[in-house]
Amino acid sequence: MTIESILGAIVIGAVIGAIGRLLxxxxxAIGWILTIVVGIVAALVGTLIAQVMGVETTSGIDWIELLMQVVLAIVGVGLVAGLKRGSRV
Structure with a gap:
């Protein structure tokens, strides 16, 4: 794994996490670091699901893969925010 791929994963994770949080x-009540971590995980899992389904590489932008990643980020941010809210008793 190169430094470029690590930085790329962080940037893509930040974007996916931010989109999921905005939608x-x-x-x-979660911070930006946790949002980026959720986005990175959502991007990786979304890519794995797209590979299993055989839709990871299409001509142009991979809209199906991107949609999966964003939906996973929305679910992930919701779960993390719910867990964090529940722990403040």
Whole structure:
């Protein structure tokens, strides 16, 4: 794994996480670092699912893969925010 691929994963994770956080209604009480981590995980899992389905490489932008990543980021941000909110008792 090269430094470029690590930096690329962080940037893509940040973008995917931010999009997921913006599309999730309501206020999420999680920080940006946690949002980036959720985005990185969502991007990796979305890519794995796309590879299993055989839709990871299409001509142009891989919209199906991107949609999977964003949906996973929305779910991930929602879960993390819910878990964090539940731990403040």
């Amino acid at each position: 999730l209604p309501g206020r999420q």
